[in-house]
Amino acid sequence: MISVRLRRIAQINPQTSAFDRLGDDAELTFLPMEAVWPGGRIDISQRRTKAAVSTGYTRFQNGDVLVPKITPTFEAARSVLVNDLHGGVGAGTTELHILRPEGDVDGRFLLYVTNTHEFLKLGEAEMYGVAGQKRVPDAFIRDFCVELPDLESQRRIADFLDAETAHIDHFAQANNRLLDRLAERRVAAVINEVSGGEYSRKRESTLAWLNSVPDSWGEVRVGLLARMGSGHTPSRSRPEWWKECTIPWITTGEVQQVRNDRAEEIFQTREKISEVGLRNSAAELHPKGTVVLCRTAASAGYSAVMGTDMATSQDFVTWTCGARLEPFYLLWCLRAMRQDLLGRLAMGSTHKTIYVPDLQALRIPLPPTREEQAEIVRRIRSNNERVDRLMDKVKQQVALLAERRQALITAAVTGQFDVSTASGRGVTE
Template sequence: MNASVFDPRSFSVPGDYKFVRLGYVARLQNGLTVDAKRDITGDVVTRPYLRVANVQAGSLNLESVAEITVPRSVARRSMLRPGDVLMTEGGDLDKLGRGTVWQGELEGCLHQNHIFAIRPDPQHLVGRYLAYLTQSLYGRCYFESTGTKTTNLASTNSSKIQSFPLPLPPLEKQCYIVDYLDSETSRIGNLVRVQRELLEKLQERRAAGVVAAVSGAIGPDRERRDSTLAWLETVPAHWSEVGIGLVARMGSGHTPSRSHPEWWVDCTIPWITTGEVRQVRDDRQEVISETREKISQLGLENSAAELHPAGTVVLCRTASAGYSGVMGTAMTTSQDFATWTCGPKLDPYYLLWCLRAMRDDLLGRLAMGSTHKTIYVPDLQMLRIPLPPVEEQREIVSQIRRQNTKIDTLVDAANHQLALLAERRQALITAAVTGQLDVTSAPRDALA
């Protein structure tokens, strides 16, 4: 099935199916527009309301549900009812039209205008069948081929949703299909949960191993001890604890002005921005070897930008605050970074893993701001690390790499299993809702 050219007539369905446009067997309800200038005087009510982030494919995320105050008449027009199928208008291309059934989880809940509430005609369409159909490969091909695409986002609209051609079996068969899929997808869901729990434990083990290694809780010729970020309580006697500034020269970045166009000609000098830090977010990559941005020698010489040598440790202070890497070649950085150029007593990769060990605990407490986290330079200047002899630092780095390689192999295997389960789930749904899999032969008691 080709998502770029969608033709429902080319898809074979059983003889008791018929193609019906969604608008003929369901009513579409638009949501409310969140407008700061809306009238909140007179007869108003405050109600919970769903946003796109709350609607997943086949489920709801209700951990964070906003509230809104609107006139009672507006609330009445955009109130959800149990049995409504929620379909999203925009976002990533693969999320267009994703559907799930509203079961009345929140009393009096409203929905924003980027979510459509589809109210099926109970004599012709089962809501759960429609939700499964939107999750099938058939549904995904329709919405991805008809969606309007921009650089970063995609969108659909009410006309395209109402024009969605449903391969519609008789009502009784729809009920049979959704019962079967509820049972089978529940089994798959249990397997998914097991793999996700495994991934969580592997990531915890990976992080704990790094902390234990750089704090001296484990290492060459030493038994494992209780690991903690209280460095002085755990470091071996022949180690010291020092401020990073005593063994490395700290610097900060600078963004050259774009108001000097002559600085941005013949740009050859790598310049790290926050985009490069995304590559090291899973801590597998240590070295930043390439950058998307570059500056010229003229720009470097006439601005406050500083060229750091290869091996300089760089830490992001904003956006991906706390994430770090090592420069693979001489580079400059934007003002969003702090840098450390290590002296002879400090291996840069050992410092890198110390910073990563501190990220969730110490750096997490230093990052200020509710929406956009920032770590300020004076706080970073106060950081202290445990310091073994430099040869031992290098052995610790090698040890971290060995143990992480083993764990990452297991993480890759678990992620591969999750991908296979997702593929299996979609294939099963697609086969069932389009009649390629005859589920009516399954006994009813097997679907419980």
């Protein structure tokens, strides 16, 4: 083996003359960031004309290794080797570094180099930029040192890793399919509970997201059961309103806490407002137990219960429940109807919004007593706990497979073992 920098064995972010030779109407492969997946999976079905991607896009060709430069896709080992591009050429997101193998370098071996532990960890350490927008610099790629065996050995290592990683990826994909099924089962169980479960006497529901409800239940507009409210942002141009801030203030940043539906309550907020700001704006202090629903942008449809007295921004609508409605029962109704709610009510092409008049018209299935509502919540929590435990175990297996995959690649590429004497799949078992 010889130690060599990447720039000596591959062109880094080179010009693509094959792209320049195309006519403006010629079609080529288009690759947005979301089309590049972990494990080398890639969707090359999208196409654009050369004229449509002549500026503002990264260009590449068959045989190139594409390395995502931005967090968290870089750390997720989402590099790919591209082949079978339409016309042999592609264009895509600018968040890619292009590595074009030269001379006696196997493209598959180069791809595995970009998936080693050292490459990913050192690249992560070299990232620059603000949180959430950090990128791996061009200089790191160029100067990264590779222990390069001869071409025959590169191909032998790549053949071995192709077989072994395919074996690992098969199990990982099976586990991910299981996670999808468990998530579907979790949602279905919630819908089943808020529609009456195993009640024997049912009638057809008038709600679009339910088939039936028990005969003894109502289907009631939420506004008749809870006081609806909203929120506001005190003027940022009045700095005196943003001093001595002590009131928890829910913004879209808090949605991350409840996005997976495991947490029911929000207790902490990233921002707070002051008593002065509250008094001089349309913001309102809502009591503990108030149900909140985000109605804008990518967080639209997500809901939670306030764990203490809080205010919200204008991105939220709130319901303070009366004597007939258990707040956590309302919460699970909102979560059960989320897809229907978004499909019917979320409007706007760029920043979708669920408008207040539509929310004022929301109806839910209503068991006659709060005790019955509380029992439904108890059963939902019990089922969710069982499913979540299973999902956690499966996720742990997926993480272990990813660790094993990277360790195997690192060991093979750096020569920690001779793949010609490795015992095949036994290495991964």
